[in-house]
Amino acid sequence: MKSFDLIRPATVQEAIAAWEPGASWLGGGTNLVDLMKTGALEPGKLIDLGRLAVLRDVETLPDGSMRIGALVSNADLADNPEILRRYPMVSEALLSGASGQLRNMATVAGNLMQRTRCAYFQDPYAACNRRAPGTGCDAREGENANLAVLGWSDACIATNPSDFCVPLSALDAVVEVAGPSGEREIAIGDFHLLPGDTPERETALQPGELIVALRLPAASSGFAANARYLKVRERTSFAFAIASCAAALRMEGGRIAEARFALGALAAKPWRVSEAEALLAGQAPDAALFERAANAALAGATASGDNAWKIELGRRTAARALAMAAAGTPQRMPALPASVFAAQAGEPAHV
Amino acid sequence: MPHSITLTVNGRAHEVHLDDPRVTLLDLLRERLALAGTKKGCDRGQCGACTVLVNGRRANSCLMLAATLDGCEITTIEGLSEGGDLHPVQTAFIENDAFQCGYCTPGQIMSAVGLIAEGRAGDDPERIREGMSGNLCRCAAYHGITLAVQEATRRMAKDEMEDAA
Structure with a gap:
């Protein structure tokens, strides 16, 4: 790890005054300190916010x-x-x-x-336009199966x-x-x-x-009774999403008065499409309806590498999250939060 | 830029003079305070071997810069037993065969102590597995670990009720 100056300001004003080009704010450090260890990030100064x-x-x-x-x-x-x-x-x-x-x-x-988990961003010896502008993108010809299918560019396909x-x-x-x-x-x-x-x-x-x-x-608290997060990942816990969806419905008399949903892990930002949400307004909850909304949310999705499968996975994740939201927010946090394996009504727990 | 901090580790106050801001809590414990019970596995927050309690809450000591911890209270595996009596989680790990090689065990035990204090899992095995997912065991002693955390949770709840009575 490259060395740095560390300062610990006592007020927000002091913290802001201490900033200079090349400085980083230090919060919990769970991402920044890790990337400093790999050498992907080399801030000259850390401004620790821990005293604020x-x-x-x-x-x-x-x-x-x-x-x-x-x-x-x-x-x-x-x-x-x-x-x-x-x-x-x-x-x-x-x-x-x-x-x-x-x-x-x-x-x-x-x-x-937090920064992308793209392996080429984390590796200081790889070409990465995000970390080192102009160096290229090793992900385009590399391990890209889990990278973006929405909103990406030739310069970067990170999520x-x-x-x-x-x-x-x-x-x-x-x-x-x-x-x-x-x-x-x-x-x-x-x-x-x-x-x-x-x-x-x-x-x-x-x-x-x-x-x-x-x-x-x-x-936004008007959605509390019908709001779920669903996260598809390669293991049930302690893994990043390969596709996720936060879905929230405001129900009135058995119909959807208003719907919100956003997708994660498919683009460089959470993906929200107002046309897809509008499809749901005024309708009765129904699997075919959720599928149509999910299709609309993924409109324009294209593979950036070996990841065309994420487009279909994104659709299914959104449709299922909407169905889970329609079924209602559980009384108690599920044992496996956001898991596809969480017990549905009456089903045995799976792990 | 030197940093002087005060840390309380297992109840004992230490004045620590750091000549390098890069020193992590893990390296401070192992290399400078001779507390090698806390283990270095991945050194990147992925395996949990370095788990300690910071102000009573479990944390990965490999990702904490020691210079930012002035005034904190740290508990490590060396600080769990009281007067020669093992902590209930330590006893439960022995009785439930919750380890093989033992390298991840200090982190597993500190994480379990933190999890029980959080009150998140109770003795539900599914919630315990979820709550302990930040601790990898390459010997795969997970079944015994889950049983040990269940048993320790029950024993500590019972002891607490008896103490209150």
């Missing part, structure tokens, strides 16, 4: 929205009673990610900032690995940031960028900007 207790609060604001401090751990947020009650698929997504140890360390802002960001996208979360030129808000849908010709630009953050909080709108 002000970023660890979860609160309900007067307008009914929930504000989540940037440094709240994944574990604490997943267990927060108000999050479980109002935005249960946020908890299910968090609990389907990483391990118990990592969830205690990882922070919500770090989750938004965003986050579970948490998928329900955040469906629920219209807002990202609060602070930086050298003041404070501003970014809609979650605008936060992660598709690669285009500049895959090194991963988020809408400007240099020196820091995430201070996330907000979940009050109206």
Whole structure:
């Protein structure tokens, strides 16, 4: 690991003033420290946010929205009673990610900032336009079976690995940031960028900007009774998604009044298609309907390598997540959160 | 840039002077505080062998920079037993044949202690397997590990009720 300067500011203002080109914010460190060990990232300065207790609060604001401090751990947020009650698929997504140890360390802002798990990004000796602009993309001719089928470009076919960001996208979360030129808000849908010709630009953050909080709108809690996260992965626990979907329905009199769903692990950002959601509004829940909506969400999907199978997997994941949401949010968090093997009604548990 | 920190490890306060910010908690424990019970497996947060409790919560010590832990309380496998009596999780691991080579065992036990404190799994084997998925065992002693965590959970709940009574 290349050495670096480490500073531990006591206030957000001090942290922002300490930023300089080449510096990185340090939250839980579960992704950054790992990538520093492989040599993929070599920040000259780490600004440790660990002393900023002000970023660890979860609160309900007067307008009914929930504000989540940037440094709240994944574990604490997943267990927060108000999050479980109002935005249960946020908890299910968090609990389907990483391990118990990592969830205690990882922070919500770090989750938004986590880097792709593309092996060529993590390997400092590989060509990667995202890590080292202009070097090319070894993934195009390499191991690409799990890479993007939506929104990719010739420059980069990486996916965003986050579970948490998928329900955040469906629920219209807002990202609060602070930086050298003041404070501003970014809609979650605008936060992660598709690669285009500049895959090194991963988020809408400007240099020196820091995430201070996330907000979940009050109206988004209207989906709590019918909201699920489904995550397909190569092993039942402690694995990244190969396709996932956060699906939420607001039911009125047996019909879908409003639907939201977003797909994960298929693109460089959570994938949400308003036309696909609109297909569901006013309809009675039904497998054929969910299939049509899923098809619409995957419209335009193309293989970027040996991964055409992910297009069909994405469709089936979305249709099944919608059916699970229609069946209702479980009273208790499933033993295997977001798992395809979680017990359905009356079925034996599978592992 | 040197960093001086105070760490409480297994109840004992240490003043640590770090001349290098790259030192992880894992390397600090093993190489500088002579607490080699915590194991280095993958060194990347994937295997769980380095699991310790930080302020009572389980964490991968290989991904924590020691210089960021000023004032923290650390518990390692060396700090679990009390006055020669093994911790109930340690006893349950022995009685349920929950290891073979033993390399992952300190991490498994610390993770189980953390999981039981979280109260997430109870004695449900499915929830225990899910909760322990951050600890790999290449000898595949998983069946015994699940039984051990179930038994320790029950024993600790019973002890707690008896203490309260």
